[in-house]
Amino acid sequence: MDPSKVVIPPMKDLTPDNITPNTIIINSQGPDKRMQYVLERLVTHLHDFTRETRLTTEEWMTGIQFLTQVGQICSDTRQEFILLSDTLGLSTLVENINHPKPEGATEGTVLGPFHTEDAHEFAHGDSICTDGKGEMCLVRCTLKDTSGKPIAGASVDIWETDETGHYDTQYKDRQYPDCRGILKTDENGDFWFKAVKPVPYPIPHDGPVGKMLAKLHRHPYRPSHMHFMIIAEGYDTLVTSLYIRGDPYETSDAVFGVKSSLVIDVKKVGDEAVAKKYDVKTDDWEINYDFVLVSAEEAVALKNKNAAEALKALGSTAQIFNGLPIADLD
Numbered sequence: 054m055d056p057s058k059v060v061i062p063p064m065k066d067l068t069p070d071n072i073t074p075n076t077i078i079i080n081s082q083g084p085d086k087r088m089q090y091v092l093e094r095l096v097t098h099l100h101d102f103t104r105e106t107r108l109t110t111e112e113w114m115t116g117i118q119f120l121t122q123v124g125q126i127c128s129d130t131r132q133e134f135i136l137l138s139d140t141l142g143l144s145t146l147v148e149n150i151n152h153p154k155p156e157g158a159t160e161g162t163v164l165g166p167f168h169t170e171d172a173h174e175f176a177h178g179d180s181i182c183t184d185g186k187g188e189m190c191l192v193r194c195t196l197k198d199t200s201g202k203p204i205a206g207a208s209v210d211i212w213e214t215d216e217t218g219h220y221d222t223q224y225k226d227r228q229y230p231d232c233r234g235i236l237k238t239d240e241n242g243d244f245w246f247k248a249v250k251p252v253p254y255p256i257p258h259d260g261p262v263g264k265m266l267a268k269l270h271r272h273p274y275r276p277s278h279m280h281f282m283i284i285a286e287g288y289d290t291l292v293t294s295l296y297i298r299g300d301p302y303e304t305s306d307a308v309f310g311v312k313s314s315l316v317i318d319v320k321k322v323g324d325e326a327v328a329k330k331y332d333v334k335t336d337d338w339e340i341n342y343d344f345v346l347v348s349a350e351e352a353v354a355l356k357n358k359n360a361a362e363a364l365k366a367l368g369s370t371a372q373i374f375n376g377l378p379i380a381d382l383d
């Protein structure tokens with residue numbers, strides 16, 4: 054719909070048939086063309102949803118109260134809105150659209166609500182977890198670009214739960230970051246550290262999102278995983294996780310984050326030379342993974358291509374600027 058072609062009736066006597074174009078017109082006066090476009094589509098879908106479902110006043114109020122509760126339980130260390138976004142599939146959708154990957158690049162997945170900005174930097178071989186937590190797991194990884202060139206000096210931010218399935222931020226007496234840390238890749242693009250062997254855990258389900266899942270007969274569990282955020286100059290930031298093969302929740306992740314290419318085997322270190330080199334025992338666990346980043350230019354080109362294809366499929370004539378549809382500038 055082109056708002057400029059809508060004849061604006063006086064802003065009264067609005068009906069289910071004319072409330073949408075009028076709301077769009079009144080929202081279209083600012084200079085931000087991207088915001089204008091997003092609001093136009095949001096109002097259109099929200100109104101269509103209401104007309105289609107014949108939303109009752111009681112349901113509308115239930116929704117308002119639910120969102121209020123989602124906001125009220127949020128704190129500096131609890132992000133219920135991200136949980137809501139995750140469990141509705143929105144987070145995975147946003148991640149996939151914004152960080153497209155060509156063949157051979159490491160796929161991204163949900164950030165989740167437990168990343169923090171206060172992780173300490175560690176040296177290669179350090180443990181990111183307090184001594185004595187869980188089963189020791191050596192993690193050895195490489196980082197390359199899509200042409201196979203090692204990426205040195207990249208920041209690798211890692212976070213996971215402890216052996217009980219809780220992130221440090223879920224403990225009221227948290228004194229310092231634990232089971233999280235940042236490493237820099239070496240000159241060969243390698244990084245290695247010690248951590249706790251990941252375990253499955255339920256997302257916090259004592260709040261409104263947990264109640265929603267229970268009503269929908271959905272379990273709140275995530276399969277065993279370890280989070281990674283990899284930032285390197287000139288490359289699209291990678292937010293991803295590695296999932297342990299064979300986990301009981303591998304195919305029913307409560308937040309839809311699992312991708313086959315990110316499911317890995319955890320094995321025993323075994324080799325005595327490796328154990329000696331990395332100061333672990335042969336019967337400690339080990340994870341290996343080769344991460345591949347996409348260049349920033351390649352990511353933008355893919356976003357432009359995907360956006361054009363998606364809009365064409367939807368029959369939309371919106372302009373695309375920097376990979377994003379915007380309102381008509383004319």
Ligand SMILES: [Fe+2]
Nearest residue numbers: 165167278280
């Ligand atoms: Fe997680």
